[in-house]
Amino acid sequence: MRKIALLSAITTALLASAGVQAAEVGPGEGRLDIVAWPGYIERGDSDKNYDWVTGFEKETGCKVNVKTAATSDEMVSLMAKGGYDLVTASGDASLRLIYGKRVQPVDVSLIPNWKTVDERLQNAAWHTVDGKHYGTPYQWGPNVLMYSTKVFPKAPDSWAVVFDAENLPDGKPNKGRVQAYDGPIYIADAALYLKATQPALGITDPYQLNEEQYGAVIELLRKQHDLIHRYWHDTTVQMSDFKNEGVAASSAWPYQANALKAEGQPIATAFPKEGVTGWADTTMLHAEAAHPNCAYKWMNWSLEPKVQGDLAAWFGSVPAVPEGCKASTLLGAEGCATNGFEQFDKIAFWKTPQAEGGKFVPYSRWTQDYIGIMGGR
Numbered sequence: 049m050r051k052i053a054l055l056s057a058i059t060t061a062l063l064a065s066a067g068v069q070a071a072e073v074g075p076g077e078g079r080l081d082i083v084a085w086p087g088y089i090e091r092g093d094s095d096k097n098y099d100w101v102t103g104f105e106k107e108t109g110c111k112v113n114v115k116t117a118a119t120s121d122e123m124v125s126l127m128a129k130g131g132y133d134l135v136t137a138s139g140d141a142s143l144r145l146i147y148g149k150r151v152q153p154v155d156v157s158l159i160p161n162w163k164t165v166d167e168r169l170q171n172a173a174w175h176t177v178d179g180k181h182y183g184t185p186y187q188w189g190p191n192v193l194m195y196s197t198k199v200f201p202k203a204p205d206s207w208a209v210v211f212d213a214e215n216l217p218d219g220k221p222n223k224g225r226v227q228a229y230d231g232p233i234y235i236a237d238a239a240l241y242l243k244a245t246q247p248a249l250g251i252t253d254p255y256q257l258n259e260e261q262y263g264a265v266i267e268l269l270r271k272q273h274d275l276i277h278r279y280w281h282d283t284t285v286q287m288s289d290f291k292n293e294g295v296a297a298s299s300a301w302p303y304q305a306n307a308l309k310a311e312g313q314p315i316a317t318a319f320p321k322e323g324v325t326g327w328a329d330t331t332m333l334h335a336e337a338a339h340p341n342c343a344y345k346w347m348n349w350s351l352e353p354k355v356q357g358d359l360a361a362w363f364g365s366v367p368a369v370p371e372g373c374k375a376s377t378l379l380g381a382e383g384c385a386t387n388g389f390e391q392f393d394k395i396a397f398w399k400t401p402q403a404e405g406g407k408f409v410p411y412s413r414w415t416q417d418y419i420g421i422m423g424g425r
Contacts, residue, residue: 071157073344076110080342083126083135086283087303087363089114098362100355110342118281119231133337138327139174139398140233146182151332153180158344161351164369175330183332184347185368190326190388190395192317194300203318207241209297223275227298230279232418236325239265244322255401262409269421279422302364326395
């Protein structure tokens, strides 16, 4: 593992007033390689108003290269292969990366903007282990129910429209017109639905399921398979399906809904009564990062209020830095409220399921069984 010493961290000058040494990041190495979700690292190619890369490159001399990943499993795989400095990991990947020793702790004293991070995120369990921080919070948000307003004149209030066979408001069946996420973490969405609709199962945490609870969730997902048009992971493909394939409802990120609405498509989102899962993403430093100085400079830059606000406007997420809610004209005065700032406590954030000595079904089973479900088994 590369050590923090690579950062040229301690300056020799004493601070006159305090008489202590100041930690600083050394000169950038000229390059930075990031694995990120689509829409997370923008340089104005899609819309010139959304660009938080160009300014960073000019200020630091670190040329940013981005590899997009559509699922957390893909991110874990890419980080295992190496060749990247940073990853914007969701909670269902972050602990796997930490326990797999793919990422290293970060020294928050080298990140001046750390103090501005939302206190609800600073010590979150998905990036803090044994008191060590394995990254800087980036953005967070809910997995919403996206729907066609042509099919639903009134917003659907339940996930039943994607889990149970039924006719939609236009009188046609939902079979072949709904989608589910292509990732084993989606099992938690089904568990959250059963937590509300089958309370006798006793589900308290959708990421900690005993054998009985897990069996009921898997049965629901196998029945859902008959309804599914596509298991989505590519945001562009999902948007095309809503425009061209007659898809009426699906779990989605606010990003897709924002993009479709910007095109004038008849799309809206709902926060169903059963609640939602969600993601809180962390910028994590590879254990063998080739460009640690540029990586530290990016982690600090990424917490600038305007960067946070502009990103939230683009992705439909919530800033990890509350000041970002007021720093972006693109996000607007009500942007944080619209994107769910006050819903934090109502979101079941993604986290990697742990067996805890055999009490709960491990993530390896989730992965194996969900592959079978998507294949119709």
